Amino acid sequence: MINSVWLIPLFPLIGVLFNGFFGKKLPEKVVGWFGSLMVGFSFIVACLAFFELLGMDAEHRSVTVPVFNWLVSGSLSAAASILVDPLSCVMMLVVAGVSFLIHIYSIGYMHGDNGFARYFTYLNLFVFFMLTLVMGDNYLVMFIGWEGVGLCSYLLIGFWFEDDEKANAGKKAFIVNRIGDFGFLVGIMLMFTTFGTINFLGVFQRAAFFPVGSGVITAITLCLFLGAVGKSAQIPLYVWLPDAMAGPTPVSALIHAATMVTAGVYMVARSNILYSLAPASLYVVAIVGAATAIFAATIGLVQNDIKKVLAYSTVSQLGYMFLACGVGAFGVGIFHLVTHAFFKALLFLGSGSVIHAMSGEQDIRRMGGLKNKIPITFATFFIATLAISGIPGLSGFFSKDEILFKAFASGHTWIWLIGLVAAALTAFYMFRLVFLTFYGQFRGEKSVAAHIHESPPSMTIPLIILAVLSIIGGYIGLPRALAGGAWFEGWLEPVLTHPELHGLHETTAHPALSTEYLLMALSIVVALVGILLAYQMYRKDPDMPGRLANRLKTTYNVLLHKYYVDEIYNAAVVQPLLKISDILSDLFDMKGIDGLVNGVGWIIVATGKGVRRIQTGFVQNYALFMGMGILILLGYLLFK
Amino acid sequence: MVSLPHYLVLSAILFCLGVIGVLTRKNILIIFMCIELMLNSVNLTFIAFARHLGNVEGQIFVFFVMAVAAAEVAVGLAIIVVLFRFKNSVDIDSLNIMKW
Amino acid sequence: MEAILFWVFAVTAIVSALVVILAKNPITSALGLIVTFFVLAGYYVLLSAQFLAAVQVIVYAGAIMVLFLFVIMLLNLQKLPDMFPQKRTGFLLGIAVGGVFFLMALKALTGISVTGSPSQIDVDMGSSANLGTRLFTTYLLPFEIASVLLLSAIIGAVVLIRQSPDTDQTPEA
Numbered sequence: 001m002i003n004s005v006w007l008i009p010l011f012p013l014i015g016v017l018f019n020g021f022f023g024k025k026l027p028e029k030v031v032g033w034f035g036s037l038m039v040g041f042s043f044i045v046a047c048l049a050f051f052e053l054l055g056m057d058a059e060h061r062s063v064t065v066p067v068f069n070w071l072v073s074g075s076l077s078a079a080a081s082i083l084v085d086p087l088s089c090v091m092m093l094v095v096a097g098v099s100f101l102i103h104i105y106s107i108g109y110m111h112g113d114n115g116f117a118r119y120f121t122y123l124n125l126f127v128f129f130m131l132t133l134v135m136g137d138n139y140l141v142m143f144i145g146w147e148g149v150g151l152c153s154y155l156l157i158g159f160w161f162e163d164d165e166k167a168n169a170g171k172k173a174f175i176v177n178r179i180g181d182f183g184f185l186v187g188i189m190l191m192f193t194t195f196g197t198i199n200f201l202g203v204f205q206r207a208a209f210f211p212v213g214s215g216v217i218t219a220i221t222l223c224l225f226l227g228a229v230g231k232s233a234q235i236p237l238y239v240w241l242p243d244a245m246a247g248p249t250p251v252s253a254l255i256h257a258a259t260m261v262t263a264g265v266y267m268v269a270r271s272n273i274l275y276s277l278a279p280a281s282l283y284v285v286a287i288v289g290a291a292t293a294i295f296a297a298t299i300g301l302v303q304n305d306i307k308k309v310l311a312y313s314t315v316s317q318l319g320y321m322f323l324a325c326g327v328g329a330f331g332v333g334i335f336h337l338v339t340h341a342f343f344k345a346l347l348f349l350g351s352g353s354v355i356h357a358m359s360g361e362q363d364i365r366r367m368g369g370l371k372n373k374i375p376i377t378f379a380t381f382f383i384a385t386l387a388i389s390g391i392p393g394l395s396g397f398f399s400k401d402e403i404l405f406k407a408f409a410s411g412h413t414w415i416w417l418i419g420l421v422a423a424a425l426t427a428f429y430m431f432r433l434v435f436l437t438f439y440g441q442f443r444g445e446k447s448v449a450a451h452i453h454e455s456p457p458s459m460t461i462p463l464i465i466l467a468v469l470s471i472i473g474g475y476i477g478l479p480r481a482l483a484g485g486a487w488f489e490g491w492l493e494p495v496l497t498h499p500e501l502h503g504l505h506e507t508t509a510h511p512a513l514s515t516e517y518l519l520m521a522l523s524i525v526v527a528l529v530g531i532l533l534a535y536q537m538y539r540k541d542p543d544m545p546g547r548l549a550n551r552l553k554t555t556y557n558v559l560l561h562k563y564y565v566d567e568i569y570n571a572a573v574v575q576p577l578l579k580i581s582d583i584l585s586d587l588f589d590m591k592g593i594d595g596l597v598n599g600v601g602w603i604i605v606a607t608g609k610g611v612r613r614i615q616t617g618f619v620q621n622y623a624l625f626m627g628m629g630i631l632i633l634l635g636y637l638l639f640k
Numbered sequence: 641m642v643s644l645p646h647y648l649v650l651s652a653i654l655f656c657l658g659v660i661g662v663l664t665r666k667n668i669l670i671i672f673m674c675i676e677l678m679l680n681s682v683n684l685t686f687i688a689f690a691r692h693l694g695n696v697e698g699q700i701f702v703f704f705v706m707a708v709a710a711a712e713v714a715v716g717l718a719i720i721v722v723l724f725r726f727k728n729s730v731d732i733d734s735l736n737i738m739k740w
Numbered sequence: 741m742e743a744i745l746f747w748v749f750a751v752t753a754i755v756s757a758l759v760v761i762l763a764k765n766p767i768t769s770a771l772g773l774i775v776t777f778f779v780l781a782g783y784y785v786l787l788s789a790q791f792l793a794a795v796q797v798i799v800y801a802g803a804i805m806v807l808f809l810f811v812i813m814l815l816n817l818q819k820l821p822d823m824f825p826q827k828r829t830g831f832l833l834g835i836a837v838g839g840v841f842f843l844m845a846l847k848a849l850t851g852i853s854v855t856g857s858p859s860q861i862d863v864d865m866g867s868s869a870n871l872g873t874r875l876f877t878t879y880l881l882p883f884e885i886a887s888v889l890l891l892s893a894i895i896g897a898v899v900l901i902r903q904s905p906d907t908d909q910t911p912e913a
Binding site for chain 2: 742746753754760761784791795803831839894
């Protein structure tokens with residue numbers, strides 16, 4: 001099956017063509033199920049490939065499946081090949097699996113929308129590109145997928161493009177991503193000039209000969225990380241993600257929670273050998289990750305739109321993943337990627353279900369008391385909240401706890417501390433969300449209240465499946481400390497650790513088991529503190545948030561307005577750029593080029609006007625010119 | 641001793657006087673006369689050469705030049721008369737419609 | 741003897757050419773031109789072109805200039821055009837062109853050295869017998885064509901002057 005692994009991206013592509021050309025004329029059910037089944041087939045093939053890979057022994061788990069010879073130009077050769085190894089397998093399964101569930105969910109959610117067929121076309125296209133991204137065996141194919149998912153993100157965020165605001169959100173996402181893409185491309189070019197190849201295996205082999213901390217590799221990794229910062233919404237390029245909530249909720253779940261935004265983490269993990277060779281870049285990754293984690297968490301504390309809270313939560317959790325990679329624990333970063341995909345997708349889909357029930361209302365201040373009216377949604381949402389808050393027994397606990405442990409073990413204690421505080425904040429704002437949405441009295445309109453209803457099975461079944469995954473998904477990475485086999489890390493080990501690079505991977509001094517238990521306990525305590533605080537503020541004493549907001553007015557306002565980052569960017573970057581382009585367009589385009597082109601015309605006309613005056617009409621003038629001409633000729637003949 | 645260059649220089653003087661007349665005078669008839677002057681100076685050149693080279697061809701050529709000049713004068717004066725009928729003036733500057 | 745004649749004729753020719761180009765009245769110019777023609781005829785005799793000298797007097801001075809005088813008087817000019825026109829530049833340029841032409845001619849012509857010596861003068865070279873023989877043998881074709889040319893000139897002149905029978909003598913142009 002591994003040799004037919006090219007089927008995996010092919011199925012969604014078929015879906016694109018089918019729904020793209022015929023979707024408009026077919027009934028919704030056909031379009032929706034066709035698209036979903038295509039992704040389903042991809043998932044099945046991915047599972048088969050996974051099992052086959054499982055059957056091979058660990059050293060040989062890296063198979064390159066060539067598809068076709070794409071780019072051969074001089075010494076640059078980038079074939080369109082697929083690399084099947086543990087890391088790409090994990091990503092394939094997550095992408096195909098979660099996408100499949102979200103496709104099914106969308107059949108119910110997008111029911112009745114005019115652009116139903118268009119939606120499924122774009123969604124399938126996205127899955128195609130995302131699979132290309134994670135399955136490619138060289139940086140150029142990855143970049144194709146990278147750009148492709150950026151495009152689909154734009155198309156899907158601005159899906160309801162008749163609304164200017166939504167269309168602008170799509171534009172913003174694409175443009176901010178471009179900044180990151182520029183870094184990525186520069187990184188690829190540097191890589192090519194340094195290593196002569198952009199194939200993963202080729203680059204990693206040659207990189208091993210470089211000294212640690214080499215300037216070139218630091219430059220490459222920083223450039224690549226710029227790409228990751230854009231795609232995975234880290235500081236300073238995260239501003240597009242909250243705006244991206246303008247798209248349909250399943251899109252937010254798929255693209256902006258589970259898959260696309262994790263592409264940056266995947267890229268960093270894939271390039272782990274390069275990052276290990278550039279400790280400075282790794283440090284930058286860790287700092288950016290940690291800063292983003294806590295920064296976004298603070299903003300999420302006071303947001304009032306259900307999707308915006310989840311958006312900032314996503315940014316924060318992505319920060320955690322980069323934090324993990326930054327301290328050298330790439331496998332743990334991927335682990336968190338997987339568990340996050342489960343519970344964040346679930347949270348978004350659940351919020352979609354809530355919005356569906358609330359007839360489109362998204363402000364949590366107008367919700368409340370929904371837990372009995374939409375029980376399945378509530379139950380699954382609650383499970384996901386427990387998972388993200390790091391409650392033991394659920395997947396989020398294992399992955400987040402591993403990250404904090406590795407951060408502590410790396411020796412950078414302050415990174416661990418930031419992660420811990422952010423965990424507390426996470427628990428707080430997630431439970432705030434739950435309490436305000438599902439508990440208490442309903443605070444919305446009467447007309448809305450009358451229509452509250454549970455979502456159809458096409459929407460609730462994916463919720464349930466994801467809830468189950470959010471619970472059991474963590475056990476694949478159960479750490480040894482808790483009598484587990486640390487299976488997940490072991491599975492990824494051949495890709496992420498390189499014993500030949502001795503002394504590189506500061507095999508972080510394994511702290512004592514007791515320290516590990518202590519840290520585990522600390523993170524549980526911190527999570528509980530957050531939950532209790534939320535309980536206090538939003539259940540027991542509902543006026544408390546209001547009083548606090550009044551007392552700390554400025555802080556509250558700054559947080560509510562997201563630190564005014566968007567306004568700052570607008571003033572510092574966007575407006576000056578627009579002004580410059582105005583000036584340049586006037587200078588170069590209007591005056592310069594138009595002037596040149598018109599000038600040519602003007603010159604010709606003016607010359608004509610001038611030259612024609614030679615024809616005076618007076619015969620003697622003509623005779624005079626003839627005479628002068630003859631003189632010139634004679635002169636030439638006589639004096640040459 | 642009068643030799644060829646003398647005749648040639650004299651001929652050149654007459655020719656240039658003819659050119660100046662053509663380019664300077666405003667009366668069509670006088671311009672025409674100056675053209676005749678130029679033709680004659682060339683005739684002189686031909687005959688001078690014929691004499692000094694011992695070749696009679698020069699004189700034959702002058703014969704034909706005279707014939708052509710006669711024909712040309714006839715037709716030219718006819719044209720001038722017709723022009724006079726239209727413009728009622730012999731000023732060459734009045735014939736200025738061949739312009740932009 | 742020849743030298744004296746040459747110089748006398750030369751001065752006369754130049755003076756009368758100057759009269760042609762400087763005279764205000766066209767009749768004066770025409771008379772000057774006639775004098776020039778006569779002088780040239782004298783030169784032709786000096787240069788052993790007797791026949792041509794006679795033709796010169798008969799055709800040029802006798803026919804062409806008479807034609808000129810006829811036309812001048814026919815036009816009956818009341819107002820003569822200005823001698824010195826408004827635009828000085830054209831005027832001066834014309835003189836300049838003539839002058840430069842002369843200088844170039846000087847350069848061209850004085851450099852010529854003639855091998856053929858005047859000692860072997862054949863006085864009969866330009867006699868009518870000699871010329872006639874040549875014209876009717878070697879140069880027969882050009883001769884005949886010249887006659888056709890004269891015929892076409894006659895016809896051309898008549899056609900140009902002719903007015904349509906039904907219109908008046910002087911059309912309202």
